[in-house]
Every structure is written in structure tokens, then in C-alpha cells.
Amino acid sequence: MRLILDDEQQQLSATVHKVLADHAPATRVREVMTSDVGEDTDLWRRLSSELGVAGLVVPERFGGSGAGHVERCVVAEELGAALTPVPFFASAVLAVDTLLGLGDDEACAEFLPTVVSGESVAAVAMATADGMWGAKPLPVQAESTGDGWQLTGTAPYVLSGMLADVLLVYARTPDGTGVFAVRPDASGMTRVAARTLDPTRRIARLDFAAAPARRLGTGDAGELRRSVGELAAIALAAEQVGGMRRVLDMTVDYAKVRVQFGRAIGSYQAVKHTCADMYSDTEQAISALRYAAWAADHDRDALPGAAALAQLYIGPSYFRAAANAVQLHGGIGYTWEHDAHLYYKRAKSSELLFGGARQARERLAGLLDLPGGS
Amino acid sequence: MAAAGESAEQFRARVRAWLAAQATGLTGSGSDDVVEQAKRFQAALYDAGFAGISWPAEYGGQGKDATLQQVFNEEASGYELPTSPFMIGMGMCGPTLVDLGTPEQKTRHLRPLLRGEEIWCQLFSEPGAGSDVASLQTKAVADGDGWLLNGQKVWTSNAQWADFGAVLARTNTDVPKHKGITMFIVDMRAPGVEVRPLRDMTGKSPFNEVYFDDVRLPGNAVIGAVDAGWQAAVTMLGHERVSIGSSARRRYDPLASQNLVELAAELDTGTEPDVRAGLVDLYAAERVLSLFNTRLQQEADAGKAPGARGSVSKLAGALLLWRAVEVAGSVAGPRAIAWDPEDEGDQLAVAINGTPASSIAGGTNQIQRGIIGERILGLPKEPQVDRDVPFRELRVGTQTSG
Ligand SMILES: Cc1cc2nc3c(=O)[nH]c(=O)nc-3n(C[C@H](O)[C@H](O)[C@H](O)COP(=O)(O)OP(=O)(O)OC[C@H]3O[C@@H](n4cnc5c(N)ncnc54)[C@H](O)[C@@H]3O)c2cc1C
Numbered sequence: 212m213r214l215i216l217d218d219e220q221q222q223l224s225a226t227v228h229k230v231l232a233d234h235a236p237a238t239r240v241r242e243v244m245t246s247d248v249g250e251d252t253d254l255w256r257r258l259s260s261e262l263g264v265a266g267l268v269v270p271e272r273f274g275g276s277g278a279g280h281v282e283r284c285v286v287a288e289e290l291g292a293a294l295t296p297v298p299f300f301a302s303a304v305l306a307v308d309t310l311l312g313l314g315d316d317e318a319c320a321e322f323l324p325t326v327v328s329g330e331s332v333a334a335v336a337m338a339t340a341d342g343m344w345g346a347k348p349l350p351v352q353a354e355s356t357g358d359g360w361q362l363t364g365t366a367p368y369v370l371s372g373m374l375a376d377v378l379l380v381y382a383r384t385p386d387g388t389g390v391f392a393v394r395p396d397a398s399g400m401t402r403v404a405a406r407t408l409d410p411t412r413r414i415a416r417l418d419f420a421a422a423p424a425r426r427l428g429t430g431d432a433g434e435l436r437r438s439v440g441e442l443a444a445i446a447l448a449a450e451q452v453g454g455m456r457r458v459l460d461m462t463v464d465y466a467k468v469r470v471q472f473g474r475a476i477g478s479y480q481a482v483k484h485t486c487a488d489m490y491s492d493t494e495q496a497i498s499a500l501r502y503a504a505w506a507a508d509h510d511r512d513a514l515p516g517a518a519a520l521a522q523l524y525i526g527p528s529y530f531r532a533a534a535n536a537v538q539l540h541g542g543i544g545y546t547w548e549h550d551a552h553l554y555y556k557r558a559k560s561s562e563l564l565f566g567g568a569r570q571a572r573e574r575l576a577g578l579l580d581l582p583g584g585s
Numbered sequence: 586m587a588a589a590g591e592s593a594e595q596f597r598a599r600v601r602a603w604l605a606a607q608a609t610g611l612t613g614s615g616s617d618d619v620v621e622q623a624k625r626f627q628a629a630l631y632d633a634g635f636a637g638i639s640w641p642a643e644y645g646g647q648g649k650d651a652t653l654q655q656v657f658n659e660e661a662s663g664y665e666l667p668t669s670p671f672m673i674g675m676g677m678c679g680p681t682l683v684d685l686g687t688p689e690q691k692t693r694h695l696r697p698l699l700r701g702e703e704i705w706c707q708l709f710s711e712p713g714a715g716s717d718v719a720s721l722q723t724k725a726v727a728d729g730d731g732w733l734l735n736g737q738k739v740w741t742s743n744a745q746w747a748d749f750g751a752v753l754a755r756t757n758t759d760v761p762k763h764k765g766i767t768m769f770i771v772d773m774r775a776p777g778v779e780v781r782p783l784r785d786m787t788g789k790s791p792f793n794e795v796y797f798d799d800v801r802l803p804g805n806a807v808i809g810a811v812d813a814g815w816q817a818a819v820t821m822l823g824h825e826r827v828s829i830g831s832s833a834r835r836r837y838d839p840l841a842s843q844n845l846v847e848l849a850a851e852l853d854t855g856t857e858p859d860v861r862a863g864l865v866d867l868y869a870a871e872r873v874l875s876l877f878n879t880r881l882q883q884e885a886d887a888g889k890a891p892g893a894r895g896s897v898s899k900l901a902g903a904l905l906l907w908r909a910v911e912v913a914g915s916v917a918g919p920r921a922i923a924w925d926p927e928d929e930g931d932q933l934a935v936a937i938n939g940t941p942a943s944s945i946a947g948g949t950n951q952i953q954r955g956i957i958g959e960r961i962l963g964l965p966k967e968p969q970v971d972r973d974v975p976f977r978e979l980r981v982g983t984q985t986s987g
Contacts, residue, residue, distance in 0.1 A: 212879070213883070214876065214879055214880035214883055215880060215883045215884055215887060463962045463963070463964065466964055467963070467964060467965065474965070474968070475964075475965045477958070477964035477965055478964065478965040478966060478967050478968075479967075480951070480954075480955070480967070482964075483954065483955065483958035483959070483962075483964050484951065484954035484955070484958065486957075486958055486962055486964060487900075487953075487954035487955075487957035487958045487962070488954065490897070490957055490961060490962060491897045491900055491901055491957065494877055494894070494897050495873045495874060495876075495877045495897075495901060496873075497880070498873060498876040498877040498879070498880045499872075499873045499876055501876075501880065502876045520869055520872055520873065523865070523866070523869045524869050524870070524873045572861075572862060572865045572866070575865045575868065575869065576861055576864075576865050579846060579864070579865065579868060580846075581846065581849075581855050581861055581864060581865070582850065582855050582856050
């Protein structure tokens with residue numbers, strides 16, 4: 212296994228970092244997050260078309276660069292560090308992985324090139340009603356109408372679901388799980404913008420009442436949904452690691468300059484040792500992430516365990532770091548003006564996303580052959 | 586002997602086969618002739634070309650890449666090797682001699698260490714100087730072409746068996762405390778050396794008090810330079826952290842998650858939700874720390890030295906044990922309190938009682954956090970009252986320096 216980045220991967224990281232620093236500083240993030248759309252569509256087109264961030268795991272024949280998951284995670288790390296409100300997760304992770312996994316070249320050729328170029332944004336409905344990504348029955352039912360399909364039910368927790376112009380829905384069919392494409396103007400579909408803990412990540416609910424849909428691929432997509440969930444957990448872990456690094460830096464910088472009782476607060480052990488624990492957690496989180504990303508590219512057998520490990524370890528660690536960042540900034544950390552709360556909210560919401568630590572723990576328990584459980 | 590041009594995978598295969606043949610059924614503890622067994626095993630390691638894998642070949646090592654040592658450690662983690670008497674020599678004193686020793690010292694000491702002929706100990710801590718080692722009071726005074734050593738050390742692991750020790754002594758009291766220390770090689774069998782066992786909280790006696798009464802040190806006993814002992818100490822402590830931090834949880838460690846999973850199955854407690862969650866979280870923490878250690882190793886191989894980041898391994902390893910103690914309690918329940926004489930309960934009790942050692946020995950958790958905060962994150966030091974004061978004017982430990 213390889214747990215360190217090569218020169219090219221480091222270069223990619225630096226490039227994305229620079230673009231985000233130039234075009235999406237915190238002031239811009241705040242502007243976008245309080246807007247109606249809530250996502251930076253201009254920036255997303257630029258990141259996709261100029262840097263190719265949406266096509267890193269997409270083969271060249273569908274418009275991507277075929278680089279790999281390690282590269283995609285490098286990008287996710289930077290997006291997570293800057294809290295960039297773009298539809299990366301929906302389009303470049305969930306939709307791309309779903310389309311690639313379908314084994315339906317026609318669908319790939321139809322959707323991927325524009326998703327990769329950023330001309331279109333795709334969102335994916337795949338959570339169960341309780342917000343988990345496990346084996347419970349999907350909340351949307353598909354029925355065959357002879358020449359097509361129609362969907363009925365309610366799909367919660369759809370990332371970028373309001374913005375997307377391509378909607379992919381995992382639904383129950385008489386022969387297992389199916390993946391369906393729904394047009395954004397389809398009759399019988401309504402989209403409701405959810406209110407969110409994290410203002411930098413937009414989420415929607417999709418209601419279907421006999422909405423016309425087209426089935427993509429053939430056969431049961433239950434396994435696909437599971438592996439898309441694993442890859443998503445890894446990309447999320449990358450975002451979280453980026454956030455952890457940023458809150459650590461922010462806190463350490465502040466601890467060096469803020470003076471109380473005649474000396475920098477970072478010279479007090481209660482502060483210094485907390486920073487040391489944040490660093491130790493962050494370094495370990497990076498290691499778990501690199502392993503999971505490497506497994507996604509090179510060791511598919513190890514992927515389920517590696518993904519669950521990253522999700523279980525990193526989610527709670529990020530929230531702990533973000534909470535400590537608020538604490539060590541004191542009153543200013545609790546203000547709307549300071550960015551600490553944005554990380555706090557992102558960290559808590561990410562910790563619970565995609566089934567959260569609970570589902571990851573169950574998966575690992577299964578892999579460890581622990582008895583019991585649901 | 587080592588085959589030339591061997592790949593890492595071939596090396597791994599050779600290690601695996603050798604361990605299966607030589608190490609199956611060995612135990613690291615419990616037997617009366619721990620030292621004899623360890624010496625035989627270390628000699629066998631040497632003969633097979635697995636001793637000092639990354640040490641220089643001219644002094645008896647194998648002169649190979651450090652990653653191969655890692656490969657060896659990975660393969661060995663499934664066994665309980667009887668190597669504990671050599672841990673300080675192999676993990677700390679030997680590597681420090683490789684870094685700082687004269688050719689003469691290396692020739693005299695490294696090969697006998699690798700062949701399991703000589704046991705080493707590390708004589709840093711004193712009653713008045715633990716975390717603050719630099720305030721040590723043991724003195725070496727120039728005497729003809731050598732030195733006379735006087736003073737007391739404490740918590741010295743393995744001194745009861747040791748042939749040699751690396752001792753820190755004050756050689757100049759007119760300069761601030763970090764500047765007047767020298768590191769020496771001391772012959773533990775020399776006249777004037779007295780070793781008295783100390784009992785630890787598990788009831789065993791792995792460490793000692795050591796008294797030096799006019800012990801003669803030859804001039805060539807200095808490691809590094811006179812009055813530059815602090816740098817030598819930092820070098821050794823760096824090796825110590827790496828060696829403590831990178832020792833993976835062993836197959837036979839009762840606090841390793843795998844063994845706790847088995848214990849839970851045996852006691853039928855593994856279905857309790859809190860036990861399940863505890864076991865999985867422990868496994869995750871263990872696995873993530875081992876990934877961190879692997880990453881550190883890969884960075885080192887790519888030319889980026891771990892530096893103070895070894896403190897992360899050390900700290901996280903100590904914290905992991907505390908988590909394991911908690912999980913062990915929930916797995917074993919009342920069976921950790923009392924057990925029938927014929928049942929296996931002693932091992933878990935010893936492990937629970939031995940856990941504080943990792944958070945104290947080799948620099949306490951507080952000290953590791955200080956190192957991470959100051960040397961890695963660059964946070965300001967605390968005001969230091971003693972940094973620039975000549976040593977003889979200082980207060981030390983619970984006494985005055987005298
Ligand atoms: C099992 C075991 C084996 C050992 N083997 C050896 C050996 O072979 N050779 C050897 O030389 N030594 C050995 N030691 C000694 C060990 O290195 C010391 O015990 C350790 O460095 C702590 O020093 P101390 O015991 O004097 O405690 P102190 O330094 O007095 O510490 C007491 C408490 O104060 C805290 N403290 C001290 N300074 C600070 C500070 N600046 N900031 C915050 N907190 C602080 C410590 O964390 C600790 O909690 C061993 C110890 C153990 C437990």
C-alpha cells in the first residue's frame with residue numbers, strides 16, 4: 212500500500228488550493244451560502260472545465276482524465292478545507308460513480324461528458340427514509356408502465372437536489388434495486404429544499420407521484436449502491452481531513468498571537484496540549500484517508516473495510532477538532548463573523564452523512580465477524 | 586545469510602519461513618531463564634541475517650533499507666519473541682552508537698549486541714530528574730585520562746541483567762543545565778556499580794535503582810562529545826519514541842482488539858451493544874495508528890525524517906492502551922475482578938495493571954504533547970526559569986542541586 216502522495220498529486224493539491232484561495236475565499240463562501248441557490252455555479256464550471264475536478268475517476272472516452280480516487284480525494288481535501296459550496300459530491304462523486312458502475316455505456320456516453328465538463332449537474336437519491344445508506348427498503352418504488360417506468364415515493368437527503376438538472380434515483384423494482392433517470396421538469400416530481408445544519412451544503416427532498424422515469428443499466432443495482440456508498444464515504448473522509456487540517460492551522464495560528472495574562476495563549480499547556488491532540492488526530496486521520504483512497508484504486512477487496520474505517524475514525528475526530536477550534540478562539544469563535552462555526556456545522560453534518568459512524572461501525576463489526584447486531 | 590539482490594517480497598517470504606521454523610511455540614515471558622532464552626534467540630537471529638537489518642554491515646548489521654526492518658516487524662508481530670532483554674540495546678543504545686559512536690566503540694559493542702552476547706540499559710532518570718532529565722545530578726569528574734562517576738539513577742529497566750549502560754552525567758556545573766552533560770558507556774560489572782531491584786505496580790521487578798560509587802570510566806567511554814550529552818540524549822530519545830511507538834500490538838497482547846474479540850466470543854458478551862461498539866472502535870483506533878506508523882515509515886524512506894512526529898506514535902499508542910483497558914473491562918465484566926485459579930485471568934490483570942507504564946516511560950503523555958505543540962506546531966514555550974542559570978544555582982526535583 213502507498214500512503215504518501217507523489218509529486219504530481221501534490222502538484223494537483225497546490226493548484227486546486229490556489230484556485231480556491233483566489234476565487235472562493237471565505238467572503239465568497241458566505242456570499243454563496245446566503246444566496247438562494249446556495250451553490251457557486253460559476254466556480255463549479257470553472258473547476259470542472261479548467262481543472263477537470265469532476266472527471267478524475269472518469270475514463271477518457273467519457274471526457275474524464277482517468278486519474279484515480281487518490282487524485283479525487285486530493286481535490287476533495289481542498290474543497291473541504293475551503294468549505295467550497297459546489298456540487299462536487301452530487302455530481303463528481305455520487306453521480307459519476309453510479310453511472311460508471313451501471314455497466315451501461317450508452318448512459319455513460321449520454322450523461323458523463325456534460326457532468327464532467329460542468330455543463331450539467333447531476334444529483335443522486337439513494338438514502339433510506341431514516342437517512343441511512345444500509346439495507347433497509349428504499350423509499351421510492353418504481354413501476355413498469357409497459358414502455359417505461361414511473362416512480363412513487365419520497366427520497367430524502369439528496370445533495371444538490373435543487374440545483375441538479377440530471378436526477379438519478381435508486382428505487383425498488385420487482386427485480387431488485389434499479390437506477391432511474393428523471394428529467395428535472397418531469398410531471399409528478401416536486402423538489403423541496405431542506406433546511407440544513409450546515410449552510411454550505413444544500414440538500415433537497417424529492418417527492419414522486421407517478422413521475423415518469425427511464426431505467427439505466429440492467430439487473431439489480433443493490434451492490435452498486437453499496438459500493439457507491441463506500442466510495443462516497445472515502446471522498447467525504449477527504450473533505451473532512453481537509454477541514455481538520457484547516458481548523459488545526461487556524462487554531463494554532465491564533466494561539467500564537469492571542470495574548471492573555473501577559474503571554475500567548477499557546478504557551479499555556481491546556482491550550483498547547485489540546486492543539487497537540489488535534490494534530491495527533493489529524494495525522495492519524497490523514498493516514499486512514501490515504502489508505503482508503505489507495506484501496507479504492509488498487510485493492511477493491513479491502514475497500515469496504517477501509518471505507519468504514521475512515522468514516523468511523525475521521526467523522527468524530529473532525530467534529531472534536533472543530534469544537535476545540537471554537538473553544539480555543541473564545542468569544543470570537545462563537546460569533547457569526549468568525550469562520551469557526553462554519554467548520555463546526557460542516558463537521559457535525561458530515562459526521563452523520565452517508566449513514567455516519569453508526570453504519571460504519573456496523574459494517575466493521577460484520578467484517579470483524581462480531582456476533583449480534585441488526 | 587542474506588541473499589544479494591533480494592526483493593522485499595522474497596525477504597518477507599524468507600522471514601516468514603524462518604519464524605515459522607524457529608519461533609513457533611516460543612514465549613517472551615514466564616520462563617525462568619528469560620535471559621538465556623533471549624540470548625539463544627538473538628544469536629539465531631544474527632546467524633539468519635535478521636539482526637540489525639538496517640545497521641551498517643561493517644559492524645555486524647545487514648546494511649539494508651529500514652523498510653525491511655518494518656517487514657520483519659510485521660511478520661514477527663504474530664509471534665511472542667523472547668527479545669525483551671535486548672529491547673533497549675537494539676532499540677535505543679545501539680542506534681545511538683550507530684549515529685554517534687567512534688569506529689572503535691562501534692567495533693567493540695555493536696556486533697556483540699547483535700549476536701545476543703551483551704545486554705544494555707539506559708541510565709537517564711534520577712530521583713530528582715525525570716521529565717526534566719537535564720537537571721540530573723550524577724557527576725563525572727575528570728580523573729587522569731578517564732573519569733570518576735558518582736550518583737544515583739532510578740527506574741533503570743533491565744539493569745539487573747545489563748552488561749553495559751548508556752549513562753548521562755554532569756561534567757560541568759558552571760553552565761546552564763543542558764550544556765554541562767556528557768553521555769558515557771558504563772560497564773555495569775565494574776567495581777562501584779550497585780543495582781537494587783524496584784518492584785513495579787504489577788508486582789514484577791523489571792526496573793532498578795543503580796548506584797555509582799567512584800566508578801572508573803576510561804577516556805574512550807564518552808559517546809559523542811564531552812558536555813554535548815544533551816544532544817546525544819535527544820538522539821537516543823528519538824530512537825526510543827520510534828521504537829516504542831512502532832511496536833505493533835502483538836498477537837499475544839491480551840489488550841489487542843483481536844484477542845478481546847476472541848475473549849468476548851468465549852464469554853458470550855460480544856452481542857452487548859456497548860461491547861460491540863467498544864471492540865469496533867478499539868479495532869479502528871489500532872488500525873489507524875498502525876497506518877500512521879506505516880505512513881511515517883514511507884515518508885522516512887522517501888527522505889522526509891519523522892523528527893518529532895515519533896511523539897504522535899508514542900502518545901497515540903499510550904492513549905490506545907487506555908481505551909483497550911476500558912473495552913477489556915466491558916468485555917470481561919466481573920471476570921476481570923476474580924477468576925478460578927485454573928482459568929486464564931492473570932494475563933489480563935497484568936495487562937490492566939501495566940497500562941500506566943506506557944503513559945509514563947519514555948517521556949510522559951504530557952511531555953509528548955509539549956513536544957508536539959512546540960517542535961511541530963511551533964507554539965511558544967512556557968517561560969523557563971532555569972534555562973540560562975548555571976546548574977549549581979538551581980533547585981532540582983524535590984531537593985536543591987548541591
Ligand atoms: C516502566 C518504566 C520503565 C522505565 N525505564 C527507564 C529506563 O530504562 N531508563 C531511564 O532512564 N528511565 C526509565 N524510566 C523513567 C521514565 O523515563 C520517567 O519516569 C519519566 O520520564 C517521568 O519522570 P518522573 O518519573 O520523574 O516523573 P516527573 O517528571 O516528576 O512527572 C510527574 C508528573 O508531572 C508531569 N510533568 C512533569 N513535567 C511536566 C511539564 N513540563 N509539563 C506538564 N506536566 C509535567 C508528568 O507528566 C507526570 O505526570 C522508566 C519509567 C517507567 C514507568
